[in-house]
Amino acid sequence: NAGVMQNPRHLVRRRGQEARLRCSPMKGHSHVYWYRQLPEEGLKFMVYLQKENIIDESGMPKERFSAEFPKEGPSILRIQQVVRGDSAAYFCASSTVASPSTDTQYFGPGTRLTVL
Amino acid sequence: AQSVAQPEDQVNVAEGNPLTVKCTYSVSGNPYLFWYVQYPNRGLQFLLKYITGDNLVKGSYGFEAEFNKSQTSFHLKKPSALVSDSALYFCAVRASSGSARQLTFGSGTQLTVLP
Numbered sequence: 001n002a003g004v005m006q007n008p009r010h011l012v013r014r015r016g017q018e019a020r021l022r023c024s025p026m027k028g029h030s031h032v033y034w035y036r037q038l039p040e041e042g043l044k045f046m047v048y049l050q051k052e053n054i055i056d057e058s059g060m061p062k063e064r065f066s067a068e069f070p071k072e073g074p075s076i077l078r079i080q081q082v083v084r085g086d087s088a089a090y091f092c093a094s095s096t097v098a099s100p101s102t103d104t105q106y107f108g109p110g111t112r113l114t115v116l
Numbered sequence: 117a118q119s120v121a122q123p124e125d126q127v128n129v130a131e132g133n134p135l136t137v138k139c140t141y142s143v144s145g146n147p148y149l150f151w152y153v154q155y156p157n158r159g160l161q162f163l164l165k166y167i168t169g170d171n172l173v174k175g176s177y178g179f180e181a182e183f184n185k186s187q188t189s190f191h192l193k194k195p196s197a198l199v200s201d202s203a204l205y206f207c208a209v210r211a212s213s214g215s216a217r218q219l220t221f222g223s224g225t226q227l228t229v230l231p
Contacts, residue, residue, distance in 0.1 A: 004159070033218065042120075042206060043160070045218035056216060091159060095217075105219060107152070107160040 002027065004094050004108035005074075012114045019079040019086070021111045025094030032075040033105055034067060037089040049075060082115045089113075118143040120209050122222035129197050130230050137192040137225045139207030149190040150208040150219065151181055160206065166190060167212075177201070197229045 005024040013019050025032050030051055035043040048056040049069040060067070064082075069075040079086055089112050093105035119142045129135045141147055148167055152160040164175025171183045181192045190207060204226050208219040 006159075031217070035219075035221075042221040042223045043219075045220070048217055056218060059218065093160075103217065104150070104162055104165060106162060109159040112157075 004029075004092055004106055006090075006092050006108035006111050008111060009109060010112050010114070012116065013082050014116050015083055016081050019082050019113055021077040021079075021090050021092075021113070023075040023077070023092030023094075023108060025075070025092075026106055029094035029096050029106075031095045031103075032069050033093040033095075034075075034077050035091045035093065037091060037110070039088070043091060046077075079113075082113075084115045087113055087115045118147075118209050118211055118220045120207050120220055120222035122205075122207055122225045124225050125223070126226045126228070128228045128230060131199050132196050135194050135197040135201070135227065135229070137205050137207075137227060139190045139192065139222060140188050141190060141207070141209040142188065143209050143211050144213070146212040147190075148210045148212050149181075149183060150210075151175065151179070151190075151192050152206045152208065154204040154206065154224075156203075163192070163205075199229045199231050202227055202229045 007022050032049045034046040037043045045059040047060050047067045052071050064080045066078045089110045091110045092108045095103045095105050121140045150165045151163040154160050163179050164173050166173045166183045174180045179194050183190050204224045206224050207222045210219050
């Protein structure tokens with residue numbers, strides 16, 4: 001059973017460009033979470049999605065960031081007009097539809113974004 | 117608001133000795149508690165979780181953690197450390213009530229096991 005897949009693993013962008021990060025959840029998982037890890041810090045929650053729905057985006061910056069999880073295909077985290085402060089590791093996690101008492105989030109390998 | 121504190125940025129232990137990585141939490145109501153490990157340039161690997169029941173939880177690779185409600189702690193332990201246990205360890209919490217599923221992570225503890 002393949003784990004959570006993320007691509008690309010490394011992404012370099014110049015200031016002002018767009019970054020698109022992709023996440024394919026584990027087979028059978030329909031909940032996706034995005035977290036950001038800044039250098040020397042822990043992970044910070046960004047957004048929680050189910051298929052075709054954003055459930056909780058309380059951790060997303062108000063501007064330039066958006067996320068989607070379409071009916072078909074991977075979840076996408078999109079950052080428009082990137083700035084140097086966006087440089088970080090972005091992790092995706094997935095979980096099943098089971099009740100919260102059994103819900104474990106499994107993480108992908110992350111995408112390391114570098115903004116020049 | 118929920119929070120996690122990992123008071124030690126760095127823990128060093130000799131191979132074969134027991135190890136403890138500390139974690140305290142704050143959450144409304146009962147907590148769900150998790151430990152993850154991160155190796156360099158890798159994602160987080162799930163180690164163990166506490167949901168309810170026995171306060172001593174056993175997980176992967178010989179790790180265990182003890183939930184202490186009165187001290188709001190969930191320390192990670194292993195009886196005999198291996199050099200290969202050297203990694204960054206994260207404690208995380210989620211409230212058991214409400215619809216929020218986000219995890220709140222501590223800042224991490226770098227464990228180094230010395231040969």
